[in-house]
Amino acid sequence: MFENEERTNIESLGEFGLIDYLTKNIKLTQPSTIKGVGDDAAVLNFENKKVLISTDMLLEGIHFDLAYTPLKHLGYKSIQVNLSDIYAMNGIASQVTVSIGMSSKFPLEAVEEFYEGVYLACEKYNVDLIGGDTSASKQGLVISVTSIGYADEKDVVYRNGAEEGDLICVSGDLGGAYTGLQLLEREKLIYLENPNIQPDLEGKDYIVERQLKPEARKDIIDLLKEIEVKPTAMIDVSDGLASELLHICRQSNKGCSLYEEKIPLDPMTFETAREFNLDPTVCALSGGEDYELLFTVKQADYDKIKFKMDITIIGYITEPSAGCNLVTKAGNVHALTAQGWNAFKSNG
Amino acid sequence: MFENEERTNIESLGEFGLIDYLTKNIKLTQPSTIKGVGDDAAVLNFENKKVLISTDMLLEGIHFDLAYTPLKHLGYKSIQVNLSDIYAMNGIASQVTVSIGMSSKFPLEAVEEFYEGVYLACEKYNVDLIGGDTSASKQGLVISVTSIGYADEKDVVYRNGAEEGDLICVSGDLGGAYTGLQLLEREKLIYLENPNIQPDLEGKDYIVERQLKPEARKDIIDLLKEIEVKPTAMIDVSDGLASELLHICRQSNKGCSLYEEKIPLDPMTFETAREFNLDPTVCALSGGEDYELLFTVKQADYDKIKFKMDITIIGYITEPSAGCNLVTKAGNVHALTAQGWNAFKSNG
Numbered sequence: 001m002f003e004n005e006e007r008t009n010i011e012s013l014g015e016f017g018l019i020d021y022l023t024k025n026i027k028l029t030q031p032s033t034i035k036g037v038g039d040d041a042a043v044l045n046f047e048n049k050k051v052l053i054s055t056d057m058l059l060e061g062i063h064f065d066l067a068y069t070p071l072k073h074l075g076y077k078s079i080q081v082n083l084s085d086i087y088a089m090n091g092i093a094s095q096v097t098v099s100i101g102m103s104s105k106f107p108l109e110a111v112e113e114f115y116e117g118v119y120l121a122c123e124k125y126n127v128d129l130i131g132g133d134t135s136a137s138k139q140g141l142v143i144s145v146t147s148i149g150y151a152d153e154k155d156v157v158y159r160n161g162a163e164e165g166d167l168i169c170v171s172g173d174l175g176g177a178y179t180g181l182q183l184l185e186r187e188k189l190i191y192l193e194n195p196n197i198q199p200d201l202e203g204k205d206y207i208v209e210r211q212l213k214p215e216a217r218k219d220i221i222d223l224l225k226e227i228e229v230k231p232t233a234m235i236d237v238s239d240g241l242a243s244e245l246l247h248i249c250r251q252s253n254k255g256c257s258l259y260e261e262k263i264p265l266d267p268m269t270f271e272t273a274r275e276f277n278l279d280p281t282v283c284a285l286s287g288g289e290d291y292e293l294l295f296t297v298k299q300a301d302y303d304k305i306k307f308k309m310d311i312t313i314i315g316y317i318t319e320p321s322a323g324c325n326l327v328t329k330a331g332n333v334h335a336l337t338a339q340g341w342n343a344f345k346s347n348g
Numbered sequence: 349m350f351e352n353e354e355r356t357n358i359e360s361l362g363e364f365g366l367i368d369y370l371t372k373n374i375k376l377t378q379p380s381t382i383k384g385v386g387d388d389a390a391v392l393n394f395e396n397k398k399v400l401i402s403t404d405m406l407l408e409g410i411h412f413d414l415a416y417t418p419l420k421h422l423g424y425k426s427i428q429v430n431l432s433d434i435y436a437m438n439g440i441a442s443q444v445t446v447s448i449g450m451s452s453k454f455p456l457e458a459v460e461e462f463y464e465g466v467y468l469a470c471e472k473y474n475v476d477l478i479g480g481d482t483s484a485s486k487q488g489l490v491i492s493v494t495s496i497g498y499a500d501e502k503d504v505v506y507r508n509g510a511e512e513g514d515l516i517c518v519s520g521d522l523g524g525a526y527t528g529l530q531l532l533e534r535e536k537l538i539y540l541e542n543p544n545i546q547p548d549l550e551g552k553d554y555i556v557e558r559q560l561k562p563e564a565r566k567d568i569i570d571l572l573k574e575i576e577v578k579p580t581a582m583i584d585v586s587d588g589l590a591s592e593l594l595h596i597c598r599q600s601n602k603g604c605s606l607y608e609e610k611i612p613l614d615p616m617t618f619e620t621a622r623e624f625n626l627d628p629t630v631c632a633l634s635g636g637e638d639y640e641l642l643f644t645v646k647q648a649d650y651d652k653i654k655f656k657m658d659i660t661i662i663g664y665i666t667e668p669s670a671g672c673n674l675v676t677k678a679g680n681v682h683a684l685t686a687q688g689w690n691a692f693k694s695n696g
Contacts, residue, residue, distance in 0.1 A: 034398060034501075035506065038507075038599070039437065039506050039507050039508075039599075040402060040432075040433040040434075040436035040437050040507070040582075040583060040584060041400040041401055041402035041433050041434055041436070041437045041439070041495075041497070042400065042401045042402070043398050043399070043400055043437070043504055044398065044399040044400075044401065045398055045399070045501075046394060046399060047396060048395060048396070050382060050391050050392065050393055051391070051392040051393070051394060051399055051496075052389040052390070052391055052392075053389055053390045053392065053443070053445065053478065053479060053494070053496060054388060054389035054390070054479065055445045055447055055479055055480060055481055055492070055494055056447070056481050057447040057448075057449055057481045057483050057490065057492055059449050059483055059484075059485050059486070059487065059490060060486075060487070061486040061487065062449070062483055062484050062485065062486060063483070084388075085388040085389050086388075086389055088388035088389070089387065089388050089389045089391070091389065095401070097401065097403045097494065099403055099404070099405040099492055100405075101405055101407050101410070101490070130401065131401060131402065131403055132403060133403055133404050133405045133492075135405055135407055135410055135411070136407075136410050137407050137410065137487075138407070138408075138409040138410060138487075138488070139407065139408070139409065139485075139486075139487025139488050139490070140486070140487050142405065142407060142449070142487070142490050144403070144405055144447055144481075144492035146401070146403055146445065146494040147389075148399075148401060149389070153382075153393075156391055158383065158387050159386075159387050159388070160387075234388075235388060236388060251386070251387075
């Protein structure tokens, strides 16, 4: 797994040595960070802003497979997955904590690779790493990230604000992360059967990257601010479009009509889904891990949204008694169901 | 391990069903909690207070052994361990997030037991559970808690503020959690050798409870406020007195004289350490997990502190060139070293 020549034993550093080593180059850049790593707790200053907190856990064998996940990518993704939740509140992400549990047989260089990805994401998204925990683990790699952000009260967007007639919008395209995962899983099996065969991912960079190195959509939050559109409800697409849209409808007590033909799919997602005999629409609806933003806007905002290349209008909100429906390309209407990625069912 | 008759399969609920089930009775009590569980992020309001954030990870086989740790105690302890860090900043703890990864074979009743402990701790310490993550785990029980608190800027106490001549104080007594652990480990071995022998913990309730159900010292923070003493530096004792005192000295760039005879030990700790042929002082210095508060105060505050039953003065801060020293009962002076609990060395 690790091609590094160098292997430094973590035990030789001890827990505090390891923390010092990993945090010695931290640069704090956020005015809201008063004190980061190095005390019992971090100290933050948000003055009259509201504080946003979100947390996610990533476990080896459930959320990632080290057979095909470079540690630097994993560090990067761990941060993105979390920042995405802050953006989904229409907030500004400002800090993260990263806790990691790993075998004491993990070489220091591997931990460093992971943190390289963490730092890269922090730098790119302008957030400070302000704390965390490191521990030995008897059970593979365990990662827990908490992200902290802020917003003016009037800017916070919840899941429950969708109104009848609102337009349902989604950023980017969907289903890519899931088809990328199918590809990586296939190549892993081939490799396990014959280690001499090199993985064939040629021409598949986009969907592989969607799986291994997703980007949280800070740019969409910035864009919405710029064009002065405040969504009425918002959520990030971590479990598949269907599941997320149902969350918005349930929490807003509304129904929806979602148009299959409008769901944005990258050609590579489409083609790869076909290769695997998968329905591309199902990949978008139930695949998950795209980390796009799903949101609703008032119809009055249509003109501001309509020519934005990276935002697609995929349906509209209805009264609750109409239910949540998918209108297929053939014009049939089906009740929308969440097959979404379920950590308990699919990996139990 | 589980004596419950009832066993409900978690898979039958799914992840969202499980979250709904576990969070349906949450009562938010903190004025600073605007939105808790149920959106992409929690929303908090601290107005002109500074925000404190701390996080800890607890892993099965490293931090706890389910052979002798009731899940309710584990839930309770997971919260205490984290709140302790907020109190160590002289802050008021107000919210926690709890993430848990567990085998899908874990019965729902077991998860409920864990959360009973979580809720009990939250209620007793007046904090809101505002978020978290649940996941399947292929690798035993994984717990990650983030605690959030607040303080006025002028009240925050860091580790680095100790001055020459300051008195070193500690709350409660030390070494109990560690001797309690020795006892539990011994009884586990006896039980594994002969399951018909019942564990003999009679008369040892105090130290067993110190290990399994520690209490964060919110009362000490309240007391210090009441008697108008602001510590110059503070840390909680999670890794043993020696390690924590060295943190304060290193970060304050000072030395210290610690008096062995002053270190507060409960008689049961003393007696049990002797039973195990352990030096009771070493149990206090290096044992860890006592979750007491170690702090320094100005000499001018001596009169306010001296008759407080639950605070012991154990030494004083010196100039850095004097080093960090332990003065033994026999009057010998030894350099203080941190053998502290090291998750990498002791469990690798």
